[in-house]
Amino acid sequence: MDLMTHFSQSSYLMITLIFLLICKGTLGATFTIINKCGHTVWPGTLSNADSSRLDSTGFELPPGRSRAFQAPPNWSGRFWGRTGCSFDPTTGQGGCATGDCGSNQIECNGAGVNPPATLAEFTIRLGALDFYDVSLVDGYNLPILVDATGGTGACLSTGCVTDLNQQCPPELRVGNGEACKSACEAFARPEYCCSGDYASPATCKPTAYSEMFKSACPKSYSYAYDDPTSTFTCSGADYTITFCPSSTSKKSARDMPPPSDSSTDTNTGTDTTSGSSGTKGSTTGTGGFPFGDTSSWFPNFVTGDSSKLLISTYTLHATLTLSITLLLYFSSITCS
Structure with missing residues (x-):
């Protein structure tokens, strides 16, 4: 698997996860009534x-x-x-x-x-x-x-x-x-x-x-x-x-x-x-979502040893930032 394929799959999974988290928060709880x-x-x-x-x-x-x-x-x-x-x-x-x-x-x-x-x-x-x-x-x-x-x-x-x-x-x-x-x-x-x-x-x-x-x-x-x-x-x-x-x-x-x-x-x-x-009235909030290239969930491809393609850390971060920005925009429409 080349570096770009690794990046695409990892990014897809990560963005899907974030999308689900955003939608869950936007939509609130699901109530199921059973008789x-x-x-x-x-x-x-x-x-x-x-x-x-x-x-x-x-x-x-x-x-x-x-x-x-x-x-x-x-x-x-x-x-x-x-x-x-x-x-x-x-x-x-x-x-x-x-x-x-x-x-x-x-x-x-x-x-x-x-x-x-x-x-x-x-x-x-x-x-x-x-x-x-x-x-x-x-x-x-x-x-x-x-x-x-x-x-x-x-x-x-x-x-x-x-x-x-x-x-x-x-x-x-x-x-x-x-x-x-x-x-x-x-x-x-x-x-x-x-x-x-x-x-x-x-x-x-x-x-x-x-x-x-x-x-x-x-x-x-x-x-x-x-x-x-x-x-x-x-x-x-x-x-x-x-x-x-x-x-x-x-x-x-x-x-x-x-x-x-x-x-x-x-x-x-x-x-x-x-x-x-x-x-009523709790002010307890959820913990912050980890973000950054030192977080454990961040795809471990920056330090890869591929000789076919070298992608700078700047490029990876820029691509990821753009993806998440678009995700936030479209989720605000789709999940509302």
């Missing part, structure tokens, strides 16, 4: 006010099927499952027994969930820590497991894989056991809703009802200020949300010690959409 229930689920999605909508805000997901979504960078929002839905095949209008969003359509179109429903909540941050949790603050209707893959950091799985509908006390039960209300929704009292005189971590404490949820699902939010054991972090990951998971991840948060308080930011606040408290 392992024995019945159809109609997932709903809601982006926060400062985030763009995903490709769909509501859709039908038969048993055993999955669907993936590419989120933009710095996206935040939530996913949940709707059950017992019926939509007219002609008009598309209808509703759901649990988790309905009130849009009267399969698409939620920016409408939030009507409790009770199990929520998977995310804050995706480019170049910093993502925050994610599974919340029972708005009640429960389906078991959910969240797995983080391909990221760095603790990246534990979390969720509520227990069927709380079977354990729901009569005063919280919906219908024939299709869902389980939160105490806040059932009784509308400030000590259950963390409102009024109870609107702070110091005054709003666990109740018998939230402790029941916490006992069944120790890594999920059981009430609004349940941050220390319920918020998880990862950087640069993709996420899988599974309804009715058949088994938990080997890295399941149920089998790991709770995250320390140091992993959460002090700027916590009640989520105005669901009432759950989300931990």
Whole structure:
């Protein structure tokens, strides 16, 4: 293999790698939603006010099927499952027994969930820590497991894989056991809703009802200020949300010690959409990408002994710089 061929192949591989890294950062996380229930689920999605909508805000997901979504960078929002839905095949209008969003359509179109429903909540941050949790603050209707893959950091799985509908006390039960209300929704009292005189971590404490949820699902939010054991972090990951998971991840948060308080930011606040408290605000960034002819990834052809062709270090650097400049330009178009 001559020197120019070596240079071309090495440069191609290196530029492809950089292109993938740029696109990954530009596009944000991939969310894959899987239905392992024995019945159809109609997932709903809601982006926060400062985030763009995903490709769909509501859709039908038969048993055993999955669907993936590419989120933009710095996206935040939530996913949940709707059950017992019926939509007219002609008009598309209808509703759901649990988790309905009130849009009267399969698409939620920016409408939030009507409790009770199990929520998977995310804050995706480019170049910093993502925050994610599974919340029972708005009640429960389906078991959910969240797995983080391909990221760095603790990246534990979390969720509520227990069927709380079977354990729901009569005063919280919906219908024939299709869902389980939160105490806040059932009784509308400030000590259950963390409102009024109870609107702070110091005054709003666990109740018998939230402790029941916490006992069944120790890594999920059981009430609004349940941050220390319920918020998880990862950087640069993709996420899988599974309804009715058949088994938990080997890295399941149920089998790991709770995250320390140091992993959460002090700027916590009640989520105005669901009432759950989300931990935000990490400034941790990724390390710098190595660059220069002394870096280990740089093609080792400058010191080659080819007698057929001599390429100066200046020429190689100039060619590489031009290639990466063009890459940055075209990736900003292609990956947007």
